[in-house]
Amino acid sequence: MSQIFTVAELNSRIRERLNGDPRLHDLWARGELSNVVNHRSGHRYFTLKDQDSQLSCVLFRSFALNLGFQLQDGQNVLVYGDVDVYRPRGQVQLVARGIKLDDGIGRRQRELELLKARLAEEGLFAAERKRRLPAYPERIGIVTSPDGAALRDVLKILGSYPARIVLSPALVQGENAAGSVARALEALQGRADVVIVCRGGGSVEDLWPFNSEAVARAIFRSDSPVVSAIGHETDVTIADFVADVRAPTPTAAAEMVVPDLEALAAVLRTAERRLVRSLENCLDRPRTRLSYLERSLSGRRMEALALECRQRIDYLGERLTTAEEELIEEHRRRIRMAEGQLSSVSPLATLSRGYAMVRSDDGSLLTRAEDARTGERILVVMAGGRLGCRVEDRELL
Amino acid sequence: MTVESELSLEEAMEELERIVGALEAGKIPLEESLELFERGVRLIRICNQRLEKAEQRIECLTGDLPADLCK
Numbered sequence: 431m432s433q434i435f436t437v438a439e440l441n442s443r444i445r446e447r448l449n450g451d452p453r454l455h456d457l458w459a460r461g462e463l464s465n466v467v468n469h470r471s472g473h474r475y476f477t478l479k480d481q482d483s484q485l486s487c488v489l490f491r492s493f494a495l496n497l498g499f500q501l502q503d504g505q506n507v508l509v510y511g512d513v514d515v516y517r518p519r520g521q522v523q524l525v526a527r528g529i530k531l532d533d534g535i536g537r538r539q540r541e542l543e544l545l546k547a548r549l550a551e552e553g554l555f556a557a558e559r560k561r562r563l564p565a566y567p568e569r570i571g572i573v574t575s576p577d578g579a580a581l582r583d584v585l586k587i588l589g590s591y592p593a594r595i596v597l598s599p600a601l602v603q604g605e606n607a608a609g610s611v612a613r614a615l616e617a618l619q620g621r622a623d624v625v626i627v628c629r630g631g632g633s634v635e636d637l638w639p640f641n642s643e644a645v646a647r648a649i650f651r652s653d654s655p656v657v658s659a660i661g662h663e664t665d666v667t668i669a670d671f672v673a674d675v676r677a678p679t680p681t682a683a684a685e686m687v688v689p690d691l692e693a694l695a696a697v698l699r700t701a702e703r704r705l706v707r708s709l710e711n712c713l714d715r716p717r718t719r720l721s722y723l724e725r726s727l728s729g730r731r732m733e734a735l736a737l738e739c740r741q742r743i744d745y746l747g748e749r750l751t752t753a754e755e756e757l758i759e760e761h762r763r764r765i766r767m768a769e770g771q772l773s774s775v776s777p778l779a780t781l782s783r784g785y786a787m788v789r790s791d792d793g794s795l796l797t798r799a800e801d802a803r804t805g806e807r808i809l810v811v812m813a814g815g816r817l818g819c820r821v822e823d824r825e826l827l
Numbered sequence: 828m829t830v831e832s833e834l835s836l837e838e839a840m841e842e843l844e845r846i847v848g849a850l851e852a853g854k855i856p857l858e859e860s861l862e863l864f865e866r867g868v869r870l871i872r873i874c875n876q877r878l879e880k881a882e883q884r885i886e887c888l889t890g891d892l893p894a895d896l897c898k
Contacts, residue, residue, distance in 0.1 A: 566837035595885040708850035712860045
């Protein structure tokens with residue numbers, strides 16, 4: 431068995447340890463006063479506490495005299511002193527040598543409210559200016575600490591979505607963080623379709639750079655939409671107000687920025703099904719019409735049609751023949767009529783009635799007695815022949 | 828019409844949506860429907876190819892990429 435301590439020895443050991451750590455000496459601590467005891471010895475005992483923790487403190491009489499104000503429960507203070515162990519009780523405590531009232535938090539809050547009001551008036555928080563995130567970004571910018579968990583969370587969600595990821599590293603806490611984040615955002619101009627600004631959880635102090643004007647303006651000037659994911663769900667900073675979209679965590683930010691790959695694959699599968707189905711429908715209409723027409727063009731129908739045609743041809747043929755005959759008959763009739771008319775005016779008919787036609791020697795027709803000369807030879811054409819005669823005498827009427 | 832391989836994922840998805848909508852409306856003549864169908868199928872293939880490439884490409888604007896992120 432190794433050394434067995436007495437309690438005193440143990441406490442001494444602890445004290446030695448604490449005394450040997452320079453960081454635990456000449457330090458400032460911030461917290462709220464509670465359990466203030468103004469001892470009759472003149473020493474002041476109190477507990478210094480904040481959200482997560484508390485520490486017993488003592489302000490000895492000599493220092494208390496210089497205090498200048500009364501210690502009261504609830505006061506926000508800054509305490510200057512050293513950490514020590516009160517050995518008799520084994521109690522770690524902060525031995526204070528000076529205390530001042532901390533309006534730091536109060537002052538900081540006031541400044542924050544003023545800044546918020548000013549930026550709001552300039553329109554940095556306006557809902558109308560918030561831009562929609564691209565559905566299928568090709569370049570995704572990330573402003574964050576290259577060593578932090580936030581970056582790795584984001585990369586995990588982005589997974590194998592086919593986009594170029596552009597990391598613009600920045601300090602995300604400390605007094606240089608505001609400028610660093612602003613510069614990192616500026617560096618992404620023209621290089622991303624959407625930007626995620628993120629960091630993991632931390633104290634109000636840690637997140638304070640994201641309440642700065644520099645970061646707010648840099649986000650406002652960004653040429654692509656900005657998604658902010660600063661701290662935990664309940665942490666809200668000015669950066670969140672200016673951003674186009676606020677995400678509760680870096681993981682959520684990444685989910686907002688890329689489409690779900692599974693969902694996309696499903697959409698593509700559905701699209702394929704819809705394409706095939708609508709093409710089938712497209713083909714169905716002509717197919718139906720085709721089979722209807724097919725039925726209409728059946729063999730029997732064709733025969734019926736052919737028979738119909740034949741009958742029509744026959745019928746027309748008959749009519750044609752009849753018409754032909756009638757036409758010929760008509761012609762014949764007209765010829766006969768003409769013949770009749772002709773014969774009635776034919777000179778031959780006249781001759782047969784006893785008239786004669788007289789021609790001179792040269793063959794020309796003599797129609798007037800005065801045209802004939804006595805002694806001239808004339809021809810008398812009668813029914814049945816002609817007579818060669820000489821004019822013996824002439825008597826004009 | 829742009830060659831499918833030159834389209835961005837966004838352009839391909841949007842055109843695909845338009846084609847599916849147009850074919851489902853059913854007012855397009857058969858020959859053109861066939862052409863649109865083929866284009867749609869090619870677009871689907873391109874999109875799937877793009878999504879299946881399981882490589883995360885990350886670059887760092889200033890300084891070096893942390894070691895654990897370099898593949």
